[in-house]
Amino acid sequence: MNILIKNANVFDGKHAALQENVNIVIEQNLVKEIVGGSIPEDDYEAVYDANHHTVIPGLTDAHVHLSITGNSLSDGWRIDEKAVRSVRFAKEMLLRGFTTVRDAGGITFGLKKNIDNGFLDGPRILPSNSMISQTSGHGDIRASHAEERITDRIYASADLNSKLSVIADGVDEVTRAVREQLFLGASQIKLMAGGGFSSAYDAIWTVQFSLEEMKAAVCAAADFGTYVMAHLYTPASMQRAAQAGVKCFEHATLLDEETARIVADQGIWITPGPQLGREYPTTGLPKSTIKLIEDFRNGERSSTEWIDKYNLPILYGTDAFGDIHRAAEIQLDDFRLYKSRFGSFRGIVAATGNIHELIQLTTYQNPYPEGKIGVLEKGSFADLLVVRGNPVEDLDILADAGNIRFIMKNAAVYKNTL
Numbered sequence: 001m002n003i004l005i006k007n008a009n010v011f012d013g014k015h016a017a018l019q020e021n022v023n024i025v026i027e028q029n030l031v032k033e034i035v036g037g038s039i040p041e042d043d044y045e046a047v048y049d050a051n052h053h054t055v056i057p058g059l060t061d062a063h064v065h066l067s068i069t070g071n072s073l074s075d076g077w078r079i080d081e082k083a084v085r086s087v088r089f090a091k092e093m094l095l096r097g098f099t100t101v102r103d104a105g106g107i108t109f110g111l112k113k114n115i116d117n118g119f120l121d122g123p124r125i126l127p128s129n130s131m132i133s134q135t136s137g138h139g140d141i142r143a144s145h146a147e148e149r150i151t152d153r154i155y156a157s158a159d160l161n162s163k164l165s166v167i168a169d170g171v172d173e174v175t176r177a178v179r180e181q182l183f184l185g186a187s188q189i190k191l192m193a194g195g196g197f198s199s200a201y202d203a204i205w206t207v208q209f210s211l212e213e214m215k216a217a218v219c220a221a222a223d224f225g226t227y228v229m230a231h232l233y234t235p236a237s238m239q240r241a242a243q244a245g246v247k248c249f250e251h252a253t254l255l256d257e258e259t260a261r262i263v264a265d266q267g268i269w270i271t272p273g274p275q276l277g278r279e280y281p282t283t284g285l286p287k288s289t290i291k292l293i294e295d296f297r298n299g300e301r302s303s304t305e306w307i308d309k310y311n312l313p314i315l316y317g318t319d320a321f322g323d324i325h326r327a328a329e330i331q332l333d334d335f336r337l338y339k340s341r342f343g344s345f346r347g348i349v350a351a352t353g354n355i356h357e358l359i360q361l362t363t364y365q366n367p368y369p370e371g372k373i374g375v376l377e378k379g380s381f382a383d384l385l386v387v388r389g390n391p392v393e394d395l396d397i398l399a400d401a402g403n404i405r406f407i408m409k410n411a412a413v414y415k416n417t418l
């Protein structure tokens with residue numbers, strides 16, 4: 001299939017200046033070339049007129065959980081319910097313009113396979129498979145079933161049963177847990193390296209996994225040509241993870257200057273999802289929780305400063321999971337928060353060009369090696385959006401789905417209101 005997109009103003013994912021009034025030539029599922037001038041249209045099976053709108057690489061959300069589609073982590077739903085709901089979750093993400101997502105934990109094997117083979121509509125998925133957690137860590141989601149210990153290897157919780165997370169303690173268990181995710185095709189490994197808001201047994205300040213355990217995970221991932229991403233908030237967790245060789249920090253909300261320097265030195269990626277930058281209702285919450293929320297709001301402000309001062313590499317990640325309507329509200333709307341924190345250009349690069357860089361950390365485990373993701377140039381997958389206005393100059397434009405007039409993934413058109 002040969003496709004021509006004419007009258008395009010192209011943002012390539014890396015440079016602020018657009019290539020104006022050019023043609024995008026697509027052959028099979030790849031961009032063959034981007035050229036100026038007029039091109040005879042007869043050679044193409046389909047011709048689309050971008051009408052001088054901005055054409056950008058398909059977006060990537062680098063932190064979603066496709067398999068968490070209930071209202072809470074421990075909703076007690078059956079595995080088949082979760083799987084069925086994740087189908088709609090994935091399709092809606094694609095229709096928002098996310099042609100790729102990095103899944104930050106949860107089983108997406110069947111979903112990914114059936115999207116990739118064309119049976120279902122959805123984004124490309126960079127899967128982590130199960131999140132790996134220590135006992136009593138942020139992925140220990142036994143909730144009210146805690147008394148049913150797992151020492152006999154019987155997982156009492158439906159969520160653990162679904163392998164949303166797996167529990168591993170000690171170098172041997174962690175190594176094995178990592179290898180199991182690689183066996184299922186994980187393109188990166190997700191560790192829970194610190195406490196969280198949503199789990200029952202780990203305060204947010206807890207540091208999780210010993211240095212040796214994390215090093216073992218990094219080593220097992222590196223041997224398969226990939227990297228570890230870690231959930232963490234505090235400087236103590238981040239510094240230990242950095243020492244172990246973790247390459248991507250998720251949240252990193254309480255980043256301080258000392259840690260920012262380490263992150264800069266080691267070229268660690270940060271997904272600074274604005275979890276609390278959104279409206280967050282506090283009525284009826286205990287005082288200690290309100291205090292925590294304030295600390296995190298302040299953390300978002302100061303981490304923004306350090307990210308700016310040390311020019312730290314960032315990724316766009318929304319932690320879209322749970323209630324399907326909430327995900328619909330935040331996934332594009334977070335571009336407003338990225339704009340206010342990092343500016344429009346850095347914000348859009350976090351969802352495009354930086355993703356291309358990030359994927360270079362994955363070699364043998366890259367599920368999509370035949371094309372480039374996150375950039376729009378020769379050799380890119382034909383994953384692109386036509387947007388009204390220029391989101392490189394004003395990222396708020398992307399927060400309104402109506403401005404996304406055309407969505408193409410792998411040379412197939414999923415939306416066209418041109």
Ligand SMILES: [Zn+2]
Nearest residue numbers: 063065104319
């Ligand atoms: Zn997450």
